[in-house]
Amino acid sequence: MNHPPKITFAQMRASGAREILIYCRDHRCGHHVESDADGWPDDVRLSDIEPRFTCQRCGQRGAEIRPKFSEAPMGTG
Numbered sequence: 001m002n003h004p005p006k007i008t009f010a011q012m013r014a015s016g017a018r019e020i021l022i023y024c025r026d027h028r029c030g031h032h033v034e035s036d037a038d039g040w041p042d043d044v045r046l047s048d049i050e051p052r053f054t055c056q057r058c059g060q061r062g063a064e065i066r067p068k069f070s071e072a073p074m075g076t077g
């Protein structure tokens with residue numbers, strides 16, 4: 001497993017990302033959505049808001065949140 005570092009929205013924005021990707025915690029589901037990150041305060045960590053999300057497809061509580069960079073080194077296909 002390759003966990004990303006726990007960064008804040010301020011750090012994320014400083015690195016160039018403007019949106020977040022919210023992944024369902026159930027990897028068999030694989031559902032994910034994109035969300036605008038502008039509404040979140042600078043001092044909030046991405047991991048802090050993960051428990052707030054519920055998958056709209058399978059109902060799994062919690063999420064995995066990652067920054068969406070405009071130039072990702074690896075695509076998900």
Ligand SMILES: [Zn+2]
Nearest residue numbers: 024029055058
């Ligand atoms: Zn799901």
